[in-house]
Amino acid sequence: SKTAFGTPRRASSGFDFNRMNLLNAVLEKRAGYFLGNLDIYINIVGGLDLDETACDLSVCMAVVSSMLDRPVPDDMVVIGEVGLGGEVRNVINLELRLREAQRMGFVRAVVPKHSLKQIDEKEFANMELLGVTYVRQAIALL
Numbered sequence: 001s002k003t004a005f006g007t008p009r010r011a012s013s014g015f016d017f018n019r020m021n022l023l024n025a026v027l028e029k030r031a032g033y034f035l036g037n038l039d040i041y042i043n044i045v046g047g048l049d050l051d052e053t054a055c056d057l058s059v060c061m062a063v064v065s066s067m068l069d070r071p072v073p074d075d076m077v078v079i080g081e082v083g084l085g086g087e088v089r090n091v092i093n094l095e096l097r098l099r100e101a102q103r104m105g106f107v108r109a110v111v112p113k114h115s116l117k118q119i120d121e122k123e124f125a126n127m128e129l130l131g132v133t134y135v136r137q138a139i140a141l142l
Contacts, residue, residue, distance in 0.1 A: 003039045014044025015059065016051060023060055023082060030086025031136045033064060054091040056082035057110065060135050061142065070142045076108040077101040078138065086135045088112045095119045102127050110138050 003009065012020045020042050027033045040063060044050050057080035065072045072078065079097055081089040091097070094115045101109060102124060109124075113131030121129060132138045 001039050003037055008035075008037060009039040009041075011040075012042040014047070014049050015042045015055070019053075019056070020059065022084075023056055024063065026082055026084060026086055026135065027060055027063060030134070031060075031064070031139060033067060035063075035067070038067065053081040053089075054079055054097070056080060057088055057132075057135065057138055061110075061138060064139050065142055068142065072142065073108065075106055076110065076141075077106040078110045080110070080112045080132070080138070082135050088132050088135060088138065090115045090118075095123070098124055098127065098129075110141060 010017070010021065010024070020040070024035050024040060028035055042059060042062070058078040060082055061072050061078050079091055079094065081091055083089055090112050094111060098109055098111070098119070107126065108128045108130060110130045110132055113133045116129060116131045130141060132141075
């Protein structure tokens with residue numbers, strides 16, 4: 001949301017504050033979104049603490065989704081690490097994560113494109129796997 005002060009407020013609950021700032025910098029530099037006049041709040045529900053980088057892409061999507069007032073679809077799961085260059089990196093145990101997402105009813109998955117070569121796509125016939133190389137490509141799926 002727009003800040004009411006000269007310096008925007010940044011806060012996170014359940015997600016590393018420094019990682020959030022790094023992802024915001026990547027969104028500005030590599031995806032072209034100006035966040036310098038916006039307060040940004042990240043809250044992980046259920047009292048969970050997420051400390052793994054596989055959540056990076058989902059946090060980026062949530063921030064831009066809020067900024068554009070365009071929600072991430074309810075049937076979409078987003079998995080991927082985001083590098084300083086805006087690239088989406090592979091994550092460990094992607095098949096396991098996708099199996100669980102499929103079991104929970106997700107029908108679309110945004111994943112690192114490089115990872116698609118390593119998984120058996122036939123196992124996820126009921127799920128549309130959307131491979132992305134850069135954070136900007138993932139945001140275009142909103």
